[in-house]
Amino acid sequence: MGAHRRAKSRTGRWLAAFLSLGLALVGGCDGQPWNSPYPPDEAGGNILYSSFSSRPNHLDPVQSYSSNEIVYNGQIYEPPLQYHYLKRPYQLVPLTATRIPKPYYLDAGGRRLADDADVDAIAFSVYEIEIRPGIRYQPHPAFARDADGRLLYHDLSADDLEDVETLSDFEHTGSRELVAADYVHEIKRLAHPHLHSPIYGIMADYIVGLK
Secondary structure, three states: OHHHHHHHHHHHHHHHHHHHHHHHHHHOOOOOOOOOOOOHHHOOOOOOOOOOOOOOOOOOOOOOOOHHHHHHHHHHOOOOEEEOOOOOOOOEEEOOEOOOOOOEEEOOOOOEOOOOOOHHHOOEEEOOOOEOOOOEOOOEHHHOEOOOOOEOOOOOOOOOOOOOOOHHHOOOOEOOEOOHHHHHHHHHHOOOOOOOOOOHHHHOOOOOOOO
16 A cells, blocks of 8 residues: 555656646747746847946946946947947948048148158148038937027026926927037047046047147
């Protein structure tokens, strides 16, 4: 009798294990793990999910220095040039620039030198970057203007902003075209004493007048 009960108990355990395995296989028949954190209706979408280990400290490219911040800043700001996503070794390609700039050289007196000039004669390298036309900023309240062309939200006081919590609280938005002066402005911001740019010390040695 005791042996019969033990055999029956073992059979029950095997049956329970088999049923559990069957349920697990059925749960995975839809192609998604049972503990997938992604919405089922987005499972087949062309979406790349990723994570970050810490919150970004700065979304201002002048102040940004953490590697996890480039994930965000790279989606917000577009530089004139970027690296080709797939090519190795790495290769620069135009992004907002019309083409890869080719430098020309000046001597210490500001006179232009030949492209094959002796390195010791070169005092300055000049890069002329032309920005592609037609690139526009995302609609934003900062660009909103009235019928006369005046900015609607310029020089707002603390009282004006008392009821503003998000950008959607502003009624109007606007846009404008990206111009080369926007990049010049950002380069100058590297030297702003209150921003403490982590790359200012390096860039100041290569950009004339930044110090």
